[in-house]
Amino acid sequence: MVSATGVRALIDERGAEFEGYTFGFLDDMAKREIRRTILKAVAIPGHQVPFGSREMPIARGWGTGGLQITLACVGADDTIKVIDQGDDASVNAVNLRRLIAKTTGARETLTTGEATLIQTRHRIPEERMTAAQMLILQVPIPEPLRHVERSVAAARAMHAEADYARMWLALYEDVVRNGEVTAGAGYPVMVNGRFVMAPSPIPRWDIPKLNQAETLFLFGAGREKRIYAVPPFTNVQPLEFDDYPFEIEAFPNMSCRRCGATDSYLVTSPQADGSTLSVCSDTSYCDDVLAGRKVENQW
Amino acid sequence: MATDTSRAPRQTVVADQEQRAFRALLDAMSRPGTIHTLPEARGADGAWGSSLVVMQSLLDHEVTFAVEADDRSVHEQILRRTGARSDVLAAAGYVLTDAAHALDVIEMASEGYLEEPERSATVVVRVDAIGSGALRVSLSGPGIESVQPLSLDGLDVAALHALIERNAVYPTGIDIVLVDPQGRIACLPRSTRIELED
Amino acid sequence: MGYSSVRGGMDAIEHAETLIAAQVTDSDHPVALPQVTDHVELLLDQVMGEGGVYDLDLGALAVKQAEGDPIEAGFLLRAYRTTLPRVGYSFPSSGRQMRILRRVSSAFRDIPGGQVLGRTRDYTQRLLDFTLRDTPPKTPAPIGDIDALPSGAAPEEFPLVIDTLRADGLMHEAPRRTSDDEPFDVTREPLRFPSTRAARLQVLARGETGAMLSLAYAGMRGYGGAHGYIAELRYGDLPVQISHPITGGPVRIGWVPVTECYQVVGGDEGAQHTHDGTEDHEHVQGENPEYVVSYGIVVGRNERKAISMSILDGSLKKATKSGAAIEDEEYVMYHIDSIEAMGFVEHLKLPHYVDFVASVQRTSKVRELVAAARRG
Structure with a gap:
């Protein structure tokens, strides 16, 4: 439990909690740099803006990019929610949320509708987010061209020229070989008609939510030191061929074993008796359905 | 919630102001042409007060700035408040100007490079009023559902023509933060299409 | 879950x-x-x-x-x-100022100032010493009859071997600093490629010993390494000097122990290198059969890493690339940082079941397509 030791270290080191640390762990200069980067990213939707990613008390690859954005944005009036795979109870989500809370005093919530800032890994909430909210996505590999061009410098040149021929070729070869585009989570998208962007490993189910949403999406890749953004009301289209249209995951004849929902992204676990158990990945949505609360889930 | 936050570090007054100013800027940049209000801040009064709040929330000694304005004391105040390094207009990362010099600034400020479009200037323009005035524009593009109207007072139409021209070759271009002395802000990022109304 | x-x-x-x-x-x-x-x-x-x-x-x-x-x-x-404020900057410290505790050269039988073997395991027999199982509470007899350099010898006694080579005209002059630009700071700025040598050396200096050893070894076995000679491998203390707040002059505030490795790469090999420290890539192959230096520096005693670093530095400086991975700066610089590497590799422990559902659906779809195609 790498991340836990990191946090523990800070707590032990400083005697109690985060006394002696700055509000939001990051120093003011780091926050300012991240804020400047976020504003640039918003002004150039889908373009990866490099930033001086700081070392965090959480391991690289465990949400340091999202965490730096969250800590640079969060203020006294915010309510935060952190999810991993849609689940607030996932240990890494718990660990990130308590770090944010302990270093800022921000209110925490498990309810999508109550949060002003939601940090997430691999999911966009089922409940439609509003203009008063922001979604901060943790990103492992920000470069959508990485599998067709491993050089960062060369990929950058391709983005500069909007030269996505090799990306299209790779998708075409995929169709030829497999009969369809086989990308599952992290399906590449075109943002504002200009930049091909890695949406982070969200399932296809969540890709349409990025298009013309009311809310702002910020993407943080700590290890790769990149921040990018999709502003509200921005065109975000999956890369697709006319004769091989993009399709999302389907759960025919399935429902959540816990709440009965048939309109949410379901995840399955094998059971001891050989059957499988399907439940909502979004625990907040599942709670709402279970409690009979009506939430808007049409994005 | 389980986490005990009773001993969480407190935000200093200045840091709190900067964070609120940033969130106003983020909202404004995400939704071009919509009007947002800067926080009540220390030293925010006077003709340049709200402009300085914006500069202070973004600048420190890691970045460069330039000021194009008749009032020379503004330059000195930014140096003192932020520690940012002064640079020539064409190279500065952040530029503060009044409406009178906006045309020159928009024509001269850095637009970045195709490979690094983020290495361009953010230009803060002090205008007389945002949300009212003779200059009316219609905005569209990312951040705007269909069309966003915006009225401005004190900015010359030539400056907007220059901006449209500078931002024609997306993704290079400059991003504009409009500020008025009442603490209102609105943004015109390079991705925004601007149409002038009669 | x-x-x-x-x-x-x-x-x-x-x-x-x-x-x-x-x-x-x-x-x-x-x-x-x-x-x-x-x-x-x-x-x-x-x-x-x-x-x-x-x-x-x-x-x-x-x-x-x-x-x-x-x-x-x-x-x-x-x-x-990352939580510590940066209160100031030190003056550059040169290897010429080192308080020497050990220095060896494998390129020469003897060197000005002499070889100083110092504390090394290189020539010990690697036998488990069972007497260490029960350590006596006190140290054994003091190291009496070794003519040691107890607090380090004065720097001027040990001129740098590469300075001698330079004086003999075998090596290019040390590069002049072309501007007063601050060196690139890899802890504050994201890497941009092609990178500067300052950025490369910083990344290498923070790189993980094992990862660098492995890459350097692969290079020596023929995968793009720079074949050179160790002109000098040294260990000692470097002074840290900052600007005096009143006079502005340099004032020493302490010492940091470092290991330095100067490798010289020469002849035809050397001709394929750009010169030390500059950004000039004008050098033409075969034009200048001089030796160039490949450099490694590591905090503390870590000769394995210092040598590995000098090999990687030499490989990255090659003007004519063979295509081997260790001549590719993106490959080397992105992958030797153990803290970034371990975070990302170990993040596979985090749940990925949402992605797995997405993957399974795609796999099932392809299977259906294949089955349908077989059915004709």
Whole structure:
């Protein structure tokens, strides 16, 4: 439990909690740099803006990019929610949320509708987010061209020229070989008609939510030191061929074993008796359905 | 919630102001042409007060700035408040100007490079009023559902023509933060299409 | 996964922390920090070097808390380092100012100032010493009859070997600094490619010993390494000087122990290199059969890494690339940082079940398509 030791270290080191640390762990200069980067990213939707990613008390690859954005944005009036795979109870989500809370005093919530800032890994909430909210996505590999061009410098040149021929070729070869585009989570998208962007490993189910949403999406890749953004009301289209249209995951004849929902992204676990158990990945949505609360889930 | 936050570090007054100013800027940049209000801040009064709040929330000694304005004391105040390094207009990362010099600034400020479009200037323009005035524009593009109207007072139409021209070759271009002395802000990022109304 | 309450997730983390804390402290023989600083010095040096913090107490604490895992300990130091304000900048420190404790050259039988073997295991027999099982409480007889350099010898006694080579005209002059630009700072700015040599050397200096050793070894076996000679491998203390707040002149505030390796790469090999430290790539192959230097510097005693670093520096400087991975700066610089690497590799422990559902659906779809095609 790498991340836990990191946090523990800070707590032990400083005697109690985060006394002696700055509000939001990051120093003011780091926050300012991240804020400047976020504003640039918003002004150039889908373009990866490099930033001086700081070392965090959480391991690289465990949400340091999202965490730096969250800590640079969060203020006294915010309510935060952190999810991993849609689940607030996932240990890494718990660990990130308590770090944010302990270093800022921000209110925490498990309810999508109550949060002003939601940090997430691999999911966009089922409940439609509003203009008063922001979604901060943790990103492992920000470069959508990485599998067709491993050089960062060369990929950058391709983005500069909007030269996505090799990306299209790779998708075409995929169709030829497999009969369809086989990308599952992290399906590449075109943002504002200009930049091909890695949406982070969200399932296809969540890709349409990025298009013309009311809310702002910020993407943080700590290890790769990149921040990018999709502003509200921005065109975000999956890369697709006319004769091989993009399709999302389907759960025919399935429902959540816990709440009965048939309109949410379901995840399955094998059971001891050989059957499988399907439940909502979004625990907040599942709670709402279970409690009979009506939430808007049409994005 | 389980986490005990009773001993969480407190935000200093200045840091709190900067964070609120940033969130106003983020909202404004995400939704071009919509009007947002800067926080009540220390030293925010006077003709340049709200402009300085914006500069202070973004600048420190890691970045460069330039000021194009008749009032020379503004330059000195930014140096003192932020520690940012002064640079020539064409190279500065952040530029503060009044409406009178906006045309020159928009024509001269850095637009970045195709490979690094983020290495361009953010230009803060002090205008007389945002949300009212003779200059009316219609905005569209990312951040705007269909069309966003915006009225401005004190900015010359030539400056907007220059901006449209500078931002024609997306993704290079400059991003504009409009500020008025009442603490209102609105943004015109390079991705925004601007149409002038009669 | 599952519908454990949030309280459950928090409980699990807190219990994990308790288990770790117990491992670190619960025994009849808890580790005292001086035991680390005095007797586990090589591990400590590696941790401080890769963590980017030179502080014996913090380093020892990190080693203790991480149960001796060098990467975890380096990570603890880095996470602490990031919270420290940068109060100022030191003056550049040159290897010429080193207070020498050890120096050897393999390119020459003897060198001005002489070879100083110093503290090394190189010529010991690697036999387990069973007498160490029951350590006597006091140190054995003092090291009386060794003519040691107890506090380091004065720098001027040991001129740099490469300076001699330069004086003999075998090597290019040291590059002049072309501007007053601040060196690129890899802890503040994201890497941009092609990078500067300053950025390369910083990344290499913070790189993980094992990763660098492995790449350098692959290079020596024919995968793009720079074949050279060790003109000088030295260990000692470098002065840290800052600007005096009143006079502005340099004032020494302490010493930092470092290991330096100067490798000279010469002849046809050398001709394929750009020159030391400059950004000029004008050099034409075969034009200038001089030696060039490949450099390694590491905090503390870590000769393995210093040599590996000099090999990687030499490979990255090659003007004519063979296409081998270790001549590719993106490949080397992105992959030798153990703290970034371990985070990303180990993040596979995090749940990925949402992605797996997405993957399974795509796989099923392809299977259906294949089956349909077979049916005709």
